[in-house]
Amino acid sequence: MSDDQKKQLQQQLWNIANELRGKMDADEFRDYILGFIFYKYLSEKMYLFANEQLQEDGLQYEELIEGTPDGNEMLSFLQAEALEELGYFLKPAQLFSAIANKGASRAEEGDSSFILEDLTNILNYIEQSTMGTESEDDFNKLFEDLDLTSTKLGRTEKAKNDLIVKVLGHLDKIDFKLEDANSDVLGDAYEYLIGQFASGAGKKAGEFYTxxxxxxxxxxxxxxxxxxxxxxxxxxxxxxxxxxxxxxxxxxxxxxxxxxxxxxxxxxxxxxxxxxxxxxxxxxxxxxxxxxxxxxxxxxxxxxxxxxxxxxxxxxxxxxxxxxxxxxxxxxxxxxxxxxxxxxxxxxxxxxxxxxxxxxxxxxxxxxxxxxxxxxxxxxxxxxxxxxxxxxxxxxxxxxxxxxxxxxxxxxxxxxxxxxxxxxxxxxxxxxxxxxxxxxxxxxxxxxxxxxxxxxxxxxxxxxxxxxxxxxxxxxxxxxxxxxxYVDTFEEEETIDLQTVSKDLADLEGQMTAIDQKIADYCSELGIDSPVKV
Missing domain, CATH: 3.40.50.150 (Vaccinia Virus protein VP39)
Structure with a gap:
């Protein structure tokens, strides 16, 4: 990805962040947008990892059906592998794209049901999937600052839901290019966002950003x-x-x-x-x-x-x-x-x-x-x-x-x-x-x-x-x-030639006398008192 494309991604994410922000302070909306970006990242990593494991079987992760014998067996295998390699697990229905599409389709159909509860359960599941594993401490209460019940997101449940659906939809359209193992495009964008938040957070910025x-x-x-x-x-x-x-x-x-x-x-x-x-x-x-x-x-x-x-x-x-x-x-x-x-x-x-x-x-x-x-x-x-x-x-x-x-x-x-x-x-x-x-x-x-x-x-x-x-x-x-x-930064002042300064002052005085005389002459011609004495 070129530098211009990287900058474009950064700007896209920043625009989405500002759309979410509303009247929230910089350090408040930071937690939401970075949390959602992180959830999308985990989902895409899980999706790529699962498809790599399923390649020999000619399957795609979203094709696995939970609740069927074959689906449950395959999901159980993938969960064990994912916890070892990634440190967490997400089911196909819990992937970012699935919940984003669910919210968008409900909105189009005028469905009054919300995705907030679904989203909360998914974020909790990510943390719970690590229980008893080596990665438990690294994921424990990781999403606790993503409070989807907060009135900061909207005064009503519908307002909150509409905003979250909108933001998830925008993020879902962005390709993080995670399949490129040598690219750190998303990492650079994340750092960019943290820096942008810091610039608007005043004294609080020192708590999280150098x-x-x-x-x-x-x-x-x-x-x-x-x-x-x-x-x-x-x-x-x-x-x-x-x-x-x-x-x-x-x-x-x-x-x-x-x-x-x-x-x-x-x-x-x-x-x-x-x-x-x-x-x-x-x-x-x-x-x-x-x-x-x-x-x-x-x-x-x-x-x-x-x-x-x-x-x-x-x-x-x-x-x-x-x-x-x-x-x-x-x-x-x-x-x-x-x-x-x-x-x-x-x-x-x-x-x-x-x-x-x-x-x-x-x-x-x-x-x-x-x-x-x-x-x-x-x-x-x-x-x-x-x-x-x-x-x-x-x-x-x-x-x-x-x-x-x-x-x-x-x-x-x-x-x-x-x-x-x-x-x-x-x-x-x-x-x-x-x-x-x-x-x-x-x-x-x-x-x-x-x-x-x-x-x-x-x-x-x-x-x-x-x-x-x-x-x-x-x-x-x-x-x-x-x-x-130790480091001498003293700047020596330029030597002043007092004789030259004296001459310049004398010349200036002469010029001022000549100007005063002209003013007096003009005033005399006009028949008014001169403001200067000569």
Whole structure:
């Protein structure tokens, strides 16, 4: 599929979403349209899988008749195979196209019966089909945010039904091209929709979406020099987009791990994984508070990426001082700023040969007290900090503050140094927020890659852009990582020739005197008082 066709599909889906939206907020209608797209995806995957199994028998899945001996036998076989391969099961009558056609034909015939109950039962059946199987946790309550009884869909049952029938009908006409195993057209469209929803969700967007440009930087940073990853982890994974972005930078990711506090966003992340073709056995996404109730303590990961909530509150309970994630530091991050608590948590999970990259507010670079203590420990005692990258302001949804990316490694290629990059002035200004261009991303990554591969003596790499600081220099700055201390962005003012300025002022004064005289002469000719004195 060409890029133009991909964009056309994205626009089609967005138009359908807006038709469904009505008066709903962006984050409300997001759950419905993404849920329906996901149901269609599951249906088409089931249909293609079943027909592949039935090929030798010369049958099509929709031809199987439930309730007959042959039909039941074949369906039982297909269910066992589907649960093993896909992780769920749908009967022919439960496929998206079947329910969409049912709704459309009833509407044409003026049938007053509704499909809402049928649809609810089908979504429940998908979840129930996984009970007692390996995929149960991945599908459990996956559609709970798709409330078909909500008055947001319409004030009456008929209004709700008419809207759902209309949307299902539009979606049914779209070919997701799932038969092309090498295509991720639908996955790209899904990501596009999530981004569109985020742009309209304001501050709420930060709960589930990291701008694609930032995701790309983080993903490329943790995959420098690697073509395969055994594992990747995001402790605040949102919709899972950042984890999936890492997968695009390498040939293979062995396993995806993530944790998310928000229930709705957790469901979205699981859908996103499945929809991008990640087998249910290859991802482990869990819903809980990462700092208070970590879910993957037994694991360490080759790549760790995150965009944690900026300066969030957390308990900072003294009980955490006996927690292996925090105990070695001697101090906890303040309760009103959990930024370093997330850093400590992620470093606990980082494998010895791994790379970690996370987005944080600029305050982590220079704030004192407990944060200063933790920062000093990470640099002086552990020497895990590898790079500090300053990003432009106003590139995140819901906040205009400038941010930074910290890169950590437990086994650094250049153990006596830290790379600083000031990319804060490299962006394109748009109406509502700033955007990082492809050339801006490439510049950051190339600077970091060259540093890692080649290494340089301490000092300036590129004027007003990058600098390699020795640990001794950082120590002299009292472990303050504020980027202007290392990357000199000072612009020298142009020298002013005062003699020339004086002459220009004298010339100007002469011109003004001549103009005043002309005004006085005109006024005299007209016989009126002059507004100027000469």
């Amino acid at each position: 701008p694609q440009e930032v995701s790309t930087i983080l993903a490329r940073l943790v995959t420098v020099g690697k073509t395969r990853l055994k594992s990747v982890y995001d402790p605040t994974c949102g919709s899972g987009s950042l984890l999936l972005r890492v997968a695009k930078e390498v040939e293979e990711v062995g396993h995806f791990y993530g944790q998310e506090l928000n229930r709705t966003t957790y469901n979205l992340a699981r859908m996103n994984m499945i929809l991008h073709g990640v087998h249910f056995a290859k991802f482990d996404i869990r819903q809980e508070d990462t700092l208070e109730h970590p879910q993957h303590l037994e694991h360490q990961f080759e790549a760790v990426v995150a965009n944690p909530p900026f300066s969030a509150n957390w308990s900072a309970s003294s009980l955490h001082m006996t927690d292996d994630r925090f105990s070695q530091y001697g101090k906890l991050a303040p309760s009103s700023k959990a930024d370093f608590a997330f850093v400590q948590h992620m470093l606990y999970h980082l494998h010895e040969n791994g790379t970690m990259a996370c987005v944080l507010p600029h305050g982590v670079l220079f704030r004192g007290a407990a944060e200063g203590h933790i920062r000093k420990y990470l640099i002086e005692d552990r020497n895990w900090l590898d790079a500090v990258i300053g990003l432009p302001a106003n590139i995140f949804y819901g906040t205009s503050i400038p941010t930074s990316i910290l890169v950590f490694k437990k086994c650094k290629e250049h153990p006596d140094q830290v790379l600083f990059i000031d990319a804060s002035q490299h962006f394109e200004k748009s109406k509502n927020q700033n955007n990082l261009r492809l050339k801006d991303l490439d510049k950051i990554i190339e600077t970091y890659r060259n540093y890692v591969v080649e290494g340089v003596p301490s000092g300036e790499l590129e004027e007003k852009y990058s600098y390699v600081a020795s640990l001794e220099e950082i120590k002299e700055n009292d472990y303050n990582l504020n980027i202007p201390r």
